[in-house]
Amino acid sequence: MNAPLTLDRRRVLMGGGALIVSFSLGRATAQEQASAGAPSRPGSLARAPYLDSWIRIDADGSITAFTGKAELGQGIRTALQQIAAEELDVPFESLTLVTADTKLTANEGYTAGSHSMQDSGTAIQNAAAQVRDLLLEEASRRLRQPVETLRTENGTVVNQDGMRLTYGELVAFELLHVQAQSSSRLKEPATFKVMARPIARVDIPAKVTGGAAYVQDIRLPGMLHARVVRPPSYGAHLTDCDTSPAEKMPGVVKVIRDGDFLAVVAEREFQSIKAMSSLAVAARWQESARLPKQRDPREILTGLPSRDSTILELSDPAVTGQRTLEATYTRPYQSHGSIGPSCAVAQFTDGAMTVWTHTQGVYPDREAIAEMLGMPLESVRLIHVEGSGCYGHNGADDAAADAALIASVLPGRPVRLQWMREQEHAWEPFGPAMVTRLKASVKAEGRIADWQFEVWSNTHSMRPGGAGALLAAQHKAQPIAAPEPKPLPLPEGGGDRNAIPIYSFPNTKVVHHFIAEMPLRVSALRSLGAYHNVFSIESFMEELAAVANTDPVEFRLRHLKDQRARDVIEQAARSFGWTKDQTPPTDHGYGFAFARYKNLAAYCAIASEVGVNRDTGRARLVRAVAAVDAGQIVNPNGLINQIEGAIVQSMSWTLYESVIFDDTRITSIDWQTYPILRFNAVPDSIEVHLIDRPGQPFLGSGEVGQGPAAASIANAVANAIGKRLRDLPLTRQRIKNAIEA
Amino acid sequence: MMILKVNGRDHQIEAEPDTPLLYVLRDDIKLNAAKYGCGLGQCGACTVMVDGKAVLSCVTPLVLLVGKQITTLEGLGTVDRPAPIQRAFMEEQAAQCGYCIPGMMMRAQALLQRNSKPTDQQIRSALAPHLCRCGTHMRILRAVHRAARMMREAGNSTAGHGSPS
Numbered sequence: 094m095n096a097p098l099t100l101d102r103r104r105v106l107m108g109g110g111a112l113i114v115s116f117s118l119g120r121a122t123a124q125e126q127a128s129a130g131a132p133s134r135p136g137s138l139a140r141a142p143y144l145d146s147w148i149r150i151d152a153d154g155s156i157t158a159f160t161g162k163a164e165l166g167q168g169i170r171t172a173l174q175q176i177a178a179e180e181l182d183v184p185f186e187s188l189t190l191v192t193a194d195t196k197l198t199a200n201e202g203y204t205a206g207s208h209s210m211q212d213s214g215t216a217i218q219n220a221a222a223q224v225r226d227l228l229l230e231e232a233s234r235r236l237r238q239p240v241e242t243l244r245t246e247n248g249t250v251v252n253q254d255g256m257r258l259t260y261g262e263l264v265a266f267e268l269l270h271v272q273a274q275s276s277s278r279l280k281e282p283a284t285f286k287v288m289a290r291p292i293a294r295v296d297i298p299a300k301v302t303g304g305a306a307y308v309q310d311i312r313l314p315g316m317l318h319a320r321v322v323r324p325p326s327y328g329a330h331l332t333d334c335d336t337s338p339a340e341k342m343p344g345v346v347k348v349i350r351d352g353d354f355l356a357v358v359a360e361r362e363f364q365s366i367k368a369m370s371s372l373a374v375a376a377r378w379q380e381s382a383r384l385p386k387q388r389d390p391r392e393i394l395t396g397l398p399s400r401d402s403t404i405l406e407l408s409d410p411a412v413t414g415q416r417t418l419e420a421t422y423t424r425p426y427q428s429h430g431s432i433g434p435s436c437a438v439a440q441f442t443d444g445a446m447t448v449w450t451h452t453q454g455v456y457p458d459r460e461a462i463a464e465m466l467g468m469p470l471e472s473v474r475l476i477h478v479e480g481s482g483c484y485g486h487n488g489a490d491d492a493a494a495d496a497a498l499i500a501s502v503l504p505g506r507p508v509r510l511q512w513m514r515e516q517e518h519a520w521e522p523f524g525p526a527m528v529t530r531l532k533a534s535v536k537a538e539g540r541i542a543d544w545q546f547e548v549w550s551n552t553h554s555m556r557p558g559g560a561g562a563l564l565a566a567q568h569k570a571q572p573i574a575a576p577e578p579k580p581l582p583l584p585e586g587g588g589d590r591n592a593i594p595i596y597s598f599p600n601t602k603v604v605h606h607f608i609a610e611m612p613l614r615v616s617a618l619r620s621l622g623a624y625h626n627v628f629s630i631e632s633f634m635e636e637l638a639a640v641a642n643t644d645p646v647e648f649r650l651r652h653l654k655d656q657r658a659r660d661v662i663e664q665a666a667r668s669f670g671w672t673k674d675q676t677p678p679t680d681h682g683y684g685f686a687f688a689r690y691k692n693l694a695a696y697c698a699i700a701s702e703v704g705v706n707r708d709t710g711r712a713r714l715v716r717a718v719a720a721v722d723a724g725q726i727v728n729p730n731g732l733i734n735q736i737e738g739a740i741v742q743s744m745s746w747t748l749y750e751s752v753i754f755d756d757t758r759i760t761s762i763d764w765q766t767y768p769i770l771r772f773n774a775v776p777d778s779i780e781v782h783l784i785d786r787p788g789q790p791f792l793g794s795g796e797v798g799q800g801p802a803a804a805s806i807a808n809a810v811a812n813a814i815g816k817r818l819r820d821l822p823l824t825r826q827r828i829k830n831a832i833e834a
Numbered sequence: 835m836m837i838l839k840v841n842g843r844d845h846q847i848e849a850e851p852d853t854p855l856l857y858v859l860r861d862d863i864k865l866n867a868a869k870y871g872c873g874l875g876q877c878g879a880c881t882v883m884v885d886g887k888a889v890l891s892c893v894t895p896l897v898l899l900v901g902k903q904i905t906t907l908e909g910l911g912t913v914d915r916p917a918p919i920q921r922a923f924m925e926e927q928a929a930q931c932g933y934c935i936p937g938m939m940m941r942a943q944a945l946l947q948r949n950s951k952p953t954d955q956q957i958r959s960a961l962a963p964h965l966c967r968c969g970t971h972m973r974i975l976r977a978v979h980r981a982a983r984m985m986r987e988a989g990n991s992t993a994g995h996g997s998p999s
Contacts (some may be wrong), residue, residue, distance in 0.1 A: 118903055164872055164932070166929075166930045166931025166968060167930060168930070168934075200876040291855070291927075293924065294927060294929070296912045296929075296932070297923070297924055297927060297929050297932065298924060299913065300911055300912050300914075300929055300932035300935060300936075301907070301920045301923045301924060301929065301932070301935060301939065302908070302911065302915075302916060302920055303865060303867035303907045303936065304866065304905065304913065305866050305868045306866065306932065306934065307866075307869075309869065309870070310866040312864060313983055318861075343850070361847070361849070361852045361857070361861055362857050362860070362861050363850070363857040363861075366857075366873075372929060391967070406945065430878055431933075431967060432869075432871050432931075432934045432965060432966070432967045433869060433870070433871060433879070433931075433933045433935045434870070434871075479931070480931075480933075481869075481931050481933035481934075481967075482930060482931030482933065482968045485968070510868065513873065514871070514872040514874060514876075519951065557908060586989035595981065624865060632846065730927055731927075734927060734930060734970070734973070735930075737970075737972055737973070738930055738968045738969035738970060739840060739969065740969065741969025741970075741971055741972070742967065742968065742969040744969075745969070763872060763874055763876060764872060764874075764877055765876060769965060769967070770965075770969075770971075771962055771964075771965065772958045772959075772961040772962050773958060773959070773962055773976070774970065775958065775971040776972070778972075781970050794922075
């Protein structure tokens with residue numbers, strides 16, 4: 094990764110080198126794509142190869158880095174700025190970072206799947222390193238001194254006599270408007286000044302002092318406020334609505350009805366809310382009972398037609414086990430539950446639509462919105478502005494579409510649209526329910542001989558590719574049909590994400606039952622299928638360890654070759670004080686779990702202590718100790734923050750959460766009907782231990798903790814009460830029932 | 835029209851009397867910190883202080899606030915001159931998305947003004963009305979403890995602005 098590389102600018106200018114200079118383009122645009130047959134470039138440079146799509150330096154020396162990824166509240170803005178500053182050799186504070194904007198940044202698809210550091214971080218790192226080399230080359234040419242005698246420091250190139258040329262003096266448009274090479278002369282990790290340090294997040298000061306920090310805080314001159322009236326249930330049709338009372342209400346500018354799409358726009362926000370309530374009373378809907386009659390994922394999913402594929406099959410007939418265990422695990426539909434309901438601001442002026450949105454994908458969402466409005470792509474611009482944390486595909490894209498549709502009939506006036514709490518809870522695409530069935534046999538010497546794993550699941554992404562994914566487009570008088578759901582391809586997978594065990598077993602069969610039909614609206618929730626698959630595998634490993642009469646940590650290590658996997662397991666066990674003969678306090682239990690996210694990204698092991706109140710059945714995570722390897726660490730504090738958050742959020746999913754519904758409507762529509770973690774159940778302590786891998790690729794850490802946290806807690810509950818619970822969530826009632834059974 | 839006292843200043847407000855305080859703060863006075871989260875008093879994102887007590891601004895109509903002193907996060911300090919509670923949250927890096935944080939900070943400020951030395955249990959109880967979805971709870975607790983220490987060291991538990999460190 095640190096192989097020396099000499100960029101020969103003369104060869105470049107002659108067009109004979111690997112760098113291709115493109116003077117013919119008047120201005121750099123972010124969308125320029127790689128030419129066919131180009132060598133593979135690192136990270137997102139493969140999609141957007143021009144260096145000035147990532148790094149721009151102005152003549153006054155000001156530096157801007159660009160990312161097509163969006164800040165979702167996880168600190169990537171800070172981490173990416175650290176990477177750019179490090180490789181450019183400039184102070185952290187001296188550069189500006191621009192995030193996802195269809196007019197300014199490269200198309201990096203969605204900000205999802207823990208890919209930001211891997212895709213964008215890698216692109217920025219390599220682009221910045223190559224820019225630094227180009228600046229050195231340029232200085233060498235001007236000074237007529239060999240490049241080896243020059244170095245970069247603090248935004249300047251310095252020669253041996255201490256003579257300095259600033260980056261601003263050296264730069265010219267054509268210097269950076271070149272395609273990246275496939276490898277770069279990256280800095281040695283030992284010399285890092287900005288990376289691998291806990292630099293304070295750039296967004297926190299505004300957030301804790303009332304600065305404008307979110308799309309919800311945008312206030313444009315003449316801005317109107319809009320609210321939608323969503324149907325009461327999936328597939329409901331608006332049969333009648335007397336809009337005149339709402340239209341006469343104070344401040345109301347317009348009521349918009351387009352098929353089943355109903356919205357109101359007012360001068361002030363609370364006026365729009367009052368008018369929305371009035372419209373909701375006036376609206377008559379024809380509903381249909383199309384939801385499943387019961388809520389057990391087993392009943393819902395295994396009865397639906399599935400497309401079955403065997404995704405792994407290993408066979409060694411010579412190895413057979415003596416003791417066989419079978420178990421079925423389930424996960425309900427679960428909500429993203431963003432604290433801030435989805436919001437967007439849209440403005441339609443002179444035939445051009447601009448939407449400020451907290452979407453995870455400005456480019457795909459632009460395509461969907463342009464299609465919905467029948468507008469050319471070039472006339473629609475999406476700008477990412479932070480919203481509340483999303484944890485996957487929540488209402489963000491739908492709110493952006495709502496705002497755009499409303500703004501399209503009010504030319505010239507910016508429109509701010511925010512969903513109400515009950516709209517977010519009822520209409521967000523949920524994390525899909527899942528069922529897993531496992532069967533394994535253990536040999537006499539305590540090793541697994543065969544392993545069978547089946548998973549039933551819907552798709553885990555219905556993100557906009559086309560307009561049909563957007564509620565507004567589905568509800569219009571001329572509706573656009575929702576796209577066909579598709580399974581996400583392996584190796585990352587969707588419902589089968591992490592379904593293939595990382596452990597080695599002589600006989601292994603893994604089957605994915607993909608279910609196209611979606612009784613509830615579903616899409617991507619943080620870690621997709623990995624949450625349930627890791628919960629299932631890691632629960633079952635502890636069940637099998639008990640059959641083998643072996644300590645569960647030792648049992649895992651026995652089946653695991655990957656040294657980095659072993660390292661996080663051993664680190665978490667050691668820091669927790671895990672011992673083979675440990676005895677937890679009365680009514681407490683210890684549990685362990687591990688996963689490598691997607692079997693190709695970050696590693697995480699978590700040991701937990703859970704306390705159970707035997708009278709109420711209530712379980713509480715008392716303490717958790719995690720060890721993580723996310724490759725080269727960019728910001729250790731940010732990484733710890735992600736893992737702490739993953740453990741706490743996954744604990745809430747695991748102990749409390751399921752979407753509830755009757756045969757027609759979603760009925761979990763607020764925080765009382767969809768309870769989540771509150772402060773009274775927050776752990777006493779969470780410790781996160783980082784294993785740094787200097788110079789190794791960034792692995793991304795946003796989702797790695799979800800599965801291990803769930804299984805670690807479930808295993809601790811089983812250890813505490815002596816009974817195994819296999820249906821999520823591990824509610825007070827289920828635990829109490831198990832204790833009393 | 836009514837006069838609303840916010841962060842030590844009088845504001846002339848023209849809004850219907852049933853308008854919840856949250857919308858007046860955000861739309862009329864153009865303050866950002868108090869957030870719409872649920873409109874039902876279930877999540878705490880809209881919390882501000884009224885006469886020193888933490889109040890859910892999304893369910894508090896304007897008509898009840900005549901003559902009261904309203905304080906929002908903006909009234910405690912600024913980026914350049916942060917209050918102890920703000921410095922503490924920055925120093926602990928106690929935010930992920932941060933949307934819930936201003937409400938938490940106002941609840942914590944109200945607690946620390948009446949109890950300069952709360953126990954961990956008292957802080958957890960005080961924050962019970964507040965939801966955080968990112969799972970930043972451990973850092974929030976550390977930040978409130980840190981703010982309590984800072985305010986005690988400053989010798990004045992009702993201090994808004996802290997001295998720079």
